[in-house]
Amino acid sequence: ELKVEQNPLFLSMQEGKNYTIYCNYSTTSDRLYWYRQDPGKSLESLFVLLSNGAVKQEGRLMASLDTKARLSTLHITAAVHDLSATYFCAAPANTGNQFYFGTGTSLTVIP
Amino acid sequence: DTEVTQTPKHLVMGMTNKKSLKCEQHMGHRAMYWYKQKAKKPPELMFVYSYEKLSINESVPSRFSPECPNSSLLNLHLHALQPEDSALYLCASSQVPHSNLAGVKQYFGPGTRLTVT
Numbered sequence: 001e002l003k004v005e006q007n008p009l010f011l012s013m014q015e016g017k018n019y020t021i022y023c024n025y026s027t028t029s030d031r032l033y034w035y036r037q038d039p040g041k042s043l044e045s046l047f048v049l050l051s052n053g054a055v056k057q058e059g060r061l062m063a064s065l066d067t068k069a070r071l072s073t074l075h076i077t078a079a080v081h082d083l084s085a086t087y088f089c090a091a092p093a094n095t096g097n098q099f100y101f102g103t104g105t106s107l108t109v110i111p
Numbered sequence: 112d113t114e115v116t117q118t119p120k121h122l123v124m125g126m127t128n129k130k131s132l133k134c135e136q137h138m139g140h141r142a143m144y145w146y147k148q149k150a151k152k153p154p155e156l157m158f159v160y161s162y163e164k165l166s167i168n169e170s171v172p173s174r175f176s177p178e179c180p181n182s183s184l185l186n187l188h189l190h191a192l193q194p195e196d197s198a199l200y201l202c203a204s205s206q207v208p209h210s211n212l213a214g215v216k217q218y219f220g221p222g223t224r225l226t227v228t
Contacts, residue, residue: 101153
């Protein structure tokens with residue numbers, strides 16, 4: 001079974017600071033997904049990364065993928081309170097639509 | 112319309128009950144998914160339907176029985192559940208990947224919070 005690990009599991013950061021969440025996965029997948037989940041809510045798709053070297057940015061979040069290292073990063077720039085949530089990465093198995101989620105990173109941005 | 116709807120929002124059932132969870136989407140997606148999510152844990156894939164046929168069953172106990180009556184609807188029939196089955200059940204949909212190299216964006220419903228007593 002594909003394993004997907006994230007670190008840190010918990011992240012508390014001050015507003016205005018930068019930080020990076022890491023996602024390591026165990027197969028040769030060249031696709032990687034990032035999701036956001038607010039407490040008690042469903043998941044929202046943030047980024048779909050489809051190739052080695054892919055970089056996508058939306059607002060204060062930027063995601064990248066290094067398939068050789070089997071590593072994806074989610075970089076947060078100048079954090080604001082609204083970014084407080086749990087962030088999951090997910091990698092697909094070879095079938096394409098069999099997704100395995102990482103352990104999640106619970107982010108709290110402190111004013 | 113980029114919405115996936117799920118009913119009911121909350122469900123409390125006894126271990127001898129039979130109930131069903133429903134999921135609906137009108138985005139023309141032909142892949143639909145059931146996930147189970149326990150508190151503070153990641154979603155776990157349960158079932159995948161592609162073109163209304165069950166394509167993936169992640170060794171889910173038979174007390175969970177999925178059904179895809181048409182391309183817009185996905186059901187999860189529940190029978191003789193255990194208290195440890197209490198969780199948030201999420202439905203999602205996406206386009207079917209045209210190859211195992213393609214990426215697909217999943218759209219998640221709001222979930223059904225299930226409590227088994």
